[in-house]
Amino acid sequence: MARHCQPCWGGALYIVLAWLLRQRTSEAGRWLVQSYAAIGLLLVTVAVPLALEQQITAAVWALEGAAVYWLSRQQGLKWGCVLGVVLQAVAGVLMMDALDSRYYAMLYAPEPVARLPFVNADFLSCLFMAVGAGAISWWSRHDPWPRSAGANLAAWLQHLSGVVSVVLFVVGFTWALQGLWAQLQPSVWQAFAHSAVLLAWRVLGFMALVAAAQWAAQRYDWRGARLAAYAMFPVVAWHVLVAVWELHWGWAELALWSVIAVVYLAVLQRADRRGPVLYWRVVHTANVVLGFLLLGRSLVSLADWAQLWQSDWSAVAGTFSAIVVLLLLSRAAWWTGTPQRWPLNRFRPDYLLHAGAGVALLVGICTLVTACLVRGKVAPLPYVPLLNPVDLTVLLGVAAIALWRLRIAQAPWVAAASVWTWRSSWLAIAALGFVVLNTIWLRVAHHYFGVRWQVDALADSFVVQAGYSVLWTVLALLAMLWARRVGQRLLWQAGAGLLAVTVLKMLLVDMANSGGGERIVAFIAVGALMVAIGYFAPMPAARKAAATDDPVTP
Structure with missing residues (x-):
């Protein structure tokens, strides 16, 4: 272990020398400081994987990549900036491999390993990864290159910097979300392992990150930070579906989802002012x-x-x-x-x-x-x-x-x-x-007349069929009365058609059923209602065509 740390101590020595010589203003002094800093970063980069485990190595390399990018940006070194971005990519691959192995071991462990939330290697390493990617995205959000490099080259570098800024913001946001969600798992909070509380907290944490990104996008014109709002609806919608169909709810879930709804609407109000309009129309619908x-x-x-x-x-x-x-x-x-x-x-x-x-x-x-x-x-x-x-x-x-x-x-x-x-x-x-x-x-027939709630029992019940006849006649009477009042012949004809269907049903169905008393009552009621229809609701008169010409006065 001590032998593996020797390059790290050498790198630290060069970095200290660069810091002590930072006040030199001569050209040779500046180059000496930059050389010492570069050698120190190189030695530390080589020493880290020899002395530390893979997960911590990835986090350190992400921070080193951000430092290399910043130093190269100050000196106008394009390839140094490329090296800083490449270090981010290498660190990301190492971190994904380390987390995959770690979560696989935790999944098949005989007993869950107790961890302190937010004070463990998973959260801190993801946080360092997010800081490294986010720092480069922040520095590259605007054109860092002088126009003296040439108009075409400067335009190309500006476009490339914008792409790097957007991509690395997405990467940093993803690492931050991964670190946050890793702390909101049942293995960490075993008391909430079978409820929707952790799911709601994960969505609320995601919304907090989106709100912070939206604020940064508006405050500092950070183009990459605007993308977080576009991922808001699909993520929230998926978790709403999971919470609605699979999990048990309590008062805590209701309170958390209420807060999520407020934050969601607040972010949406500020985000939907930009295009594409069709996407936001779909979201609002x-x-x-x-x-x-x-x-x-x-x-x-x-x-x-x-x-x-x-x-x-x-x-x-x-x-x-x-x-x-x-x-x-x-x-x-x-x-x-x-x-x-x-x-x-x-x-x-x-x-x-x-x-x-x-x-x-x-x-x-x-x-x-x-x-x-x-x-x-x-x-x-x-x-x-x-x-x-x-x-x-x-x-x-x-x-x-x-x-x-x-x-x-x-x-x-x-x-x-x-x-x-x-x-x-x-x-x-x-x-x-x-x-x-x-x-x-x-x-009504089921609860008050004892008819079983089954299709065949309801269809064979004479009480149900007699009630249908009376109900349909009442509906026909109401429709024809209203049609008579408003002068709608079509509505009156619809009521008359329903009345004809009622009479046909009584002849074909009610007459074939047994049950003399009920049948007599139904026929008397329907007959009385038909008499009322003929007296109170005759067919309304046809509307006369309006005159098209004014009368001619002699």
């Missing part, structure tokens, strides 16, 4: 999905904490969270006028139309699935028709979609002839509402 996932996971956690996991409270959590997001996107003030605040002042169509369409489709699918599959087990509360979480959620889902579609029709900035204003969307909403109302009756 997808942010709505992230918000829905976090809100839905929070509601599921609340149901879990309240020990309602075996009931249908948890079944409607995801649907309800999507409805809340869609209602938020349907806020009237955001659709009218010109928004002045971020992000709607730059990305209003992406939020309200593009993201809104995706959320509306999701609400429709979730509402349909919830209405058809969830029986309405809402213990400890009793089932009350229309006043239970399942019925309220599916009705609110239909109302939210209708409200969002109404906002499109009212928005002055949406073209009247665009795909967003197609009237066929109202037919889909009406069909969804019809299915929802029918499934509400199925839950």
Whole structure:
């Protein structure tokens, strides 16, 4: 060991001599100082791998590479700068090999090795690697070469320095993130090995690094530091998916993800001012999905904490969270006028139309699935028709979609002839509402008439079929009354068509079922409603064509 350290002591001696002679101002004195410094760095570089292990050697070489680059930059030595960058690359290869061997040994160790967080070789070596790469990126962010070297050569060197600055910032940022995430592992914090706390802390640490990089990019015009913001969305989105689907949440997770959301939006507000605009439009549109996932996971956690996991409270959590997001996107003030605040002042169509369409489709699918599959087990509360979480959620889902579609029709900035204003969307909403109302009756029959919650049992039940007949007739009556009031013949004809289907169903299905009392009640109710339709809701008169010519006065 002592024999291997002899070059290191010699290098230290030359570095001390260079420091003592640094005050000499003559040309020979400056060259002597630079020569001593170069010899000292060379001897230290050779001695390090002989005396130290591979991981520490890589960290020292990264710092030496930064020192060589700085010294060569001061002297205008291009090849010295190249040597400093090459040392960074060699140090990176050594560090990756050392970390791979170390983590492999830790993974297959019989017992986890206890380590102090942030005070261990893994963190410090990654920190030194990040400092070395980041220092060169900082020094090369602007043109360091004098114009006297020639216009073409200076332009080429400036471009090359910019590329080196960007690449080494990415390398330094990656090493810093590696060192940070290595300290937030279950092997270090064994008390949190089976929760989402460490995952949230890793994301928060990443966001802190991104925020620092974004600040440096704006404060010092550091082009490479701007790239961190572009990696923000994919990293956060991936960890949100992992946290939502795989891990258990508690109060600590909710608090950490709330802080992450605040930092994320703060960085995004400053980063999306630069191009490419299409990328940021996609990010802002997808942010709505992230918000829905976090809100839905929070509601599921609340149901879990309240020990309602075996009931249908948890079944409607995801649907309800999507409805809340869609209602938020349907806020009237955001659709009218010109928004002045971020992000709607730059990305209003992406939020309200593009993201809104995706959320509306999701609400429709979730509402349909919830209405058809969830029986309405809402213990400890009793089932009350229309006043239970399942019925309220599916009705609110239909109302939210209708409200969002109404906002499109009212928005002055949406073209009247665009795909967003197609009237066929109202037919889909009406069909969804019809299915929802029918499934509400199925839950009533299940809870109050003892019909089993199975497809064959519900289809064979005369109570269910009689209720369908009465419900469809009531819906036809309401549609025809409204059509009569607003003068819509098409809506009236739709109600009449539903009434015809009801009569046909009663003749083919209800008449074939047994159960005289129920059948008589259903026929009497439907007949009375049809009489009311004929009296209160006759077909509205056809609209007369407006006159195109003004009357001629004699």
